[in-house]
Amino acid sequence: MxxxxxxxxxxxxxxxxxxxxxxxxxxxxxxxxxxxxxxxxxxxxxxxxxxxxxxxxxxxxxxxxxxxxxxxxxxxxxxxxxxxxxxxxxxxxxxxxxxxxxxxxxxxxxxxxxxxxxxxFDGQAFMVASDLGVQSAEELDGAAVCTQSGTTSELNLSDYFRMNDMSYDAVVFDSPEQSIAGFEAGRCDVLSSDASQLYAQRMQLADPDMAVVLPEIISKEPxxxxxxxxxxxxxxxxxxxxxxxxxxxxxxxxxxxxxxxxxxxxxxxxxxxxxxxxxxxxxxxxxxxxxxxxxxxxxxxxxxxxxxxxxxxxxxxxxxxxxxxxxxxxxxxxxx
CATH class of the missing domain: 3.40.190.10 (Periplasmic binding protein-like II)
Incomplete structure (x- = not known):
């Protein structure tokens, strides 16, 4: 091939x-x-x-x-x-x-x-640093959120935070590799993408236990x-x-x-x-x-x-x- x-x-x-x-x-x-x-x-x-x-x-x-x-x-x-x-x-x-x-x-x-x-069948989720002690996406008011440009994730983030009367700072990258590197380097508190991608990115961390995927699914991503x-x-x-x-x-x-x-x-x-x-x-x-x-x-x-x-x-x-x-x-x- x-x-x-x-x-x-x-x-x-x-x-x-x-x-x-x-x-x-x-x-x-x-x-x-x-x-x-x-x-x-x-x-x-x-x-x-x-x-x-x-x-x-x-x-x-x-x-x-x-x-x-x-x-x-x-x-x-x-x-x-x-x-x-x-x-x-x-x-x-x-x-x-x-x-x-x-x-x-x-x-x-x-x-x-x-x-x-x-x-x-997928859905967008959030991955956070374990040491933040966050248990729910409802605790993310004011967080810096890494995401990827050119994806449905950007619109979903805006919709979710607006509907829950919360604010966030978007940190946008061009590729999954850049976004996970930014998250690992501490450029953001949260990484948001399809849950399937977050599970894959978590495995790529030097220490996968440093991060946890939160339970909320905020969108339909077929x-x-x-x-x-x-x-x-x-x-x-x-x-x-x-x-x-x-x-x-x-x-x-x-x-x-x-x-x-x-x-x-x-x-x-x-x-x-x-x-x-x-x-x-x-x-x-x-x-x-x-x-x-x-x-x-x-x-x-x-x-x-x-x-x-x-x-x-x-x-x-x-x-x-x-x-x-x-x-x-x-x-x-x-x-x-």
């Missing part, structure tokens, strides 16, 4: 590439999916000791490559910061954005992009992959790649047992694996598109557990990200 980093270019310069055909045709001609990701958010997207991108978001990219190309390894990861991510998607620098990005109305309607689903508007076929491929992993978990089909279901009598499993009908045909994919995702990447429980859940250093409970049948709100439409 290659990691690419390009200077963003204007849409006009890339127009000839778009004229060649649909995104799927371009991806198949190139033989890779260009996926915009976070450069350094452990659990979601970061480089491991072997210089390979790992994380829940990067596994979404791999799932799309498995569906579209039959090979989950055919991904070119493009690290993007929070400011350049939308331009990169709009201009065609990437085919897909899978970068802890919150689905909002303005982003979905005015930025030329469509979200394809929710890969992780995170998910996004694609450019105007290509319904590619929109469907990315959307159903996520849905396939969720359906597989619900049907107890995993990367380790999928071949045991080769002749399954369960009609839902037979349709999922392409044994009964070709539900990839409408997206321009092979009948075994979902089989390739599950076999090579896993179902949703597998990618959750190994990246942020019980099989990771974070051990984040499934919570809202559990399936609907298990008390969460993750739910996928059926394949039929």
């Amino acid at each position: 290659k990691t690419l980093k390009w200077i963003s270019v204007g849409a006009c310069a890339l127009a000839p590439a778009f004229a060649m055909g649909t995104t799927l045709e371009t991806v198949q001609s190139r033989d890779s999916v260009r996926c915009g990701v976070n450069a350094a958010q452990p659990g979601f997207s970061s480089l491991d000791d072997s210089d390979q991108y790992r994380g829940l978001d990067t596994d979404i990219c791999r799932a799309v490559a498995a569906a579209a190309l039959g090979d989950a390894s055919k991904v070119d990861f493009v690290p993007l910061d929070s400011v350049e991510r939308f331009t990169a998607l709009q201009s065609g620098e990437v085919d897909l954005l899978s970068r802890t990005t919150t689905w909002t109305s303005s982003r979905d309607t005015t930025l030329g992009m469509h979200f394809t689903g929710v890969s992780y 995170l998910g992959p996004a694609v450019r508007q105007g290509d319904d076929q590619w929109f469907n491929i990315v959307k159903w790649s996520l849905f396939a992993m969720l359906n597989a978990e619900e049907l107890d089909v995993s990367s380790s047992n999928i071949d045991e279901h080769a002749d399954s009598a369960n009609p839902d499993i037979a349709r999922l694996l392409g044994q009964d009908g070709n539900f990839g045909e409408g997206m321009g994919l092979n009948a075994d598109w979902a089989y390739q995702i599950i076999k090579q990447v896993g179902n949703y429980a597998e990618i959750y557990d190994r990246n942020v859940g019980a099989g990771s250093n974070f051990n984040i409970a499934r919570g809202l990200n559990a399936l609907w049948r298990d008390g969460g709100i993750q739910y996928a439409p059926p394949i039929r």
